[in-house]
Amino acid sequence: MSTKEFQDHETSLSWQLEVAEETIAGRGLIVAEYFDEGCSRRRSWSKRPFAAALLTATQSPDRGFDAVVVGEYERAFYGDQFRAVMTFLAEQGVQLWLPEAGGPVDLGDPAHQALMLLLGSQSWREVLRARHRVMAAMRAQVCTQGRFLGGRPPYGYRLVDAGPHPNSAHAQWGRRLHRLEPDPVTAPWVRWIFEQRASGRSVAGIARELNDREVPCPSGADRARNPHRSGRAWITRTVAGILENPRYTGRQVWNRHGTLHNPGSARRAGGAGGRMDERDYVVSNAPAHPALVDEATFRSIQGMRAARKLQGGGTRTYRLAGLIVCGRCGRRFDSHWVNNRAGYRCRHGHTSARNQAPVMKNTYVREDHLLAALRARLSDVASDDDTALADYVRTKRLMIVYLGPDWAIE
Template sequence: MRYSPESDGPDLLGWWLRQPDRRGRTRMRCPTPPSASAGIRFAFYGRMSTREFQDRLSSARWQRDVAEETIAGRGAIVADFFDVGCSRQVPWQRRPQAARLLAGLADPGRGFNAVVVGEFERAFYGNQFRELAPLFDLYGVRLWLPELDGPVDTGNEHHLSLLALLGVHSKREVQRSRFRAKAAMRAQVIEQGRHLGGRPPYGYRLVAAGPHPNPAHAKWGRVAHRLEPDPSTAPHVRWMFAQRLTGRSVAGIARDLNDRRVPCPSSVDPGRNPHRSGAGWTLRTVASILANPRYTGRQVWNRQHTDRGPLDAADDLLGHSEVRRWSLMQQWVISQDIAHPPLVSERDFVAAQQADARPAPADSGSGRYLLTGLIRCQECGRTLDAHWVNKHAAYRCRHGHRTTAADGVTRPRNVYIHEAKAIRQLAQRLGIPAADPNAVVAALLEHDVHVTCAIGGTLTVMDIPTRSAIHRPAAIPHQRRAAENPTEALHLP
């Protein structure tokens, strides 16, 4: 709230505002109509990062105070642009208020002819100013900064050097804060087993665990939280691990859960899963639960991490990308002690990770599928899946049917063919001895060949160019590349 000189009667705030500061100026800041303002007309821009941990009024107030002190006696602020909930790394074009300000530069009736900010780091990050400076110059709008106590002169090398240094400092501040936060979180997990936020895993719920470990937060009434087994969902998690230890497949477990109409995680907690359908259990959902080490009672952090980087290393104006990726096991952070009641013993959890319900070759080795990704279904166009059956490599297409779906649904017959049968048919069609399967595969990869399989295991080979034509290698699935080049497999996503 601003003081109005027209208010009736003396008051403490009015008296205080009339007192001069160290420079002999009064503290009174009364709104001045744009038509009556003397000097330069300024647009003020400010920004705050988070809504949860910052107060908009106080943040905007101190930034505007600094801006007004910078332009005191030389003009007045006639327009305000203040972004809330925007990181400094976000380019101006993607900040709502900053984008409005940039759009207003091209408007001849914009009402302002200069822009002032309360702090450089609040407005710019990296080389954002260097990229935006030509736009301000194009429309004749000067930028005023408190760090310069006046306008920026883009022709002054000292100004440009200072702004480049401030841009680097802004990036350093973000990186230092991120490093310190992650280091503190790592220590809290290892030493205290603290729950660091986020939704609890399926089978658990959050409960209060006493005052917050930080005394200052504890005085404000904040409490710590820990995981506790959820009476309605924890039995299902224990049942999944028990079934997996008997050798049951993940798909079979998911199908059984759907048949018994057990609510899936997204339907149990729809408020925290608005991005999921909640339709039922999937193979991936069950697999992720069976692979979550937090069910052993230990707190585990950094199973996922965010890869950040500029869209263009030389242009911060384009913004930054953030991609969530699964971390290597060596990057996990695990508490030293048990942090919450376990739903499975550590021994059983490790055994569940080694359980495998897939058919294996008779010699207990790994199956080698020569035709992976090279045969398509004639009925639906999907690529046939590799499938080990009756001690032999084979390929099949179930037309999108999932093993977690309920039985009894009418669907087309599966397309199915043994690898040995497929090699014989392809060798006959290509005129290559069937005794050398690798030669058959090499011929398929060398030529742009379209191979389809119909119900009953009949292959159709089309579009085989002559050997004198220019050959274009067919695309090879990453699974096949990994099998042929183990070194390359280490860099697969």
């Protein structure tokens, strides 16, 4: 049973058990049941608790059964899972029975081979079709209706009732729609954040003042929806996330975050399962809730994310950014420009969002010194081009572990 919220345990178990009993009627008895809840068919059997327990039980010499019967193919298998499970069971001397096959599956039988191909294709198509239908419907609901599709409301907003569900059947069951409304406690702080950023203030400076003024951070202001977060303090990433969220302009936005299984998530700004590219955002055609910032201000702030220009018009370049890890605390070094040259530092947990002294003395290393040492260490591949040397380290997924003045490559 893939979803607990929309399916009943007893009902789902009963009809699958009934099908299994009809399949083996007069030929055997069921001596044990294995039923997973809340597991998608896309998960391999080894990652489903009861399916994994079944595979383990088949390896026992006193298991008490010689065959496994599945209530429905589509509930048990997806993609090439059937052949993998069938092979494993055959190695243990256990048959696999399916109601679609009328009994034990024999892959030596051409009819059974064709049947398994058909069932596998059907299972894959069912998932794909449902996914496309749901996503297409969600796009339409956001674009044309500006509908709130669920999840935690953004910091600065709260959920209020928006009337009965437009689907008459859902409405009869008492389901209601929700919309976003400015929260009287947190909305003023969101407006303040945008005002401060528009005036040219740094993200870290905004986070510091919020912490100094003891303003609850998003996870601290809504503990019920954020039990997995500490809720202790603002960090620069939280402030930046608010400044980058187009929902504060009053428009409903969907598909800002993707998953590995999302067919529309080919372009991601933050890696697999991370932030989607802005071109993939689904935005409502008209405002859907009260805005906390006007669109002109919002757009101007987004341009401030670019690298700050120097007086001469250029930008600073850090070739080894993200490639150096502190040997003391395990954190990545920050890029740091000092004495007119590129360098890196680790403040051992101290962040610019807090006014506190670091626990340990900061660690610094100059980029030119580290590049020279790298060139000597990687003499067989190094070149005189510093950028090419840094690209080699990045391409090979190497990390520089620095414990000044000692360092190593991992």
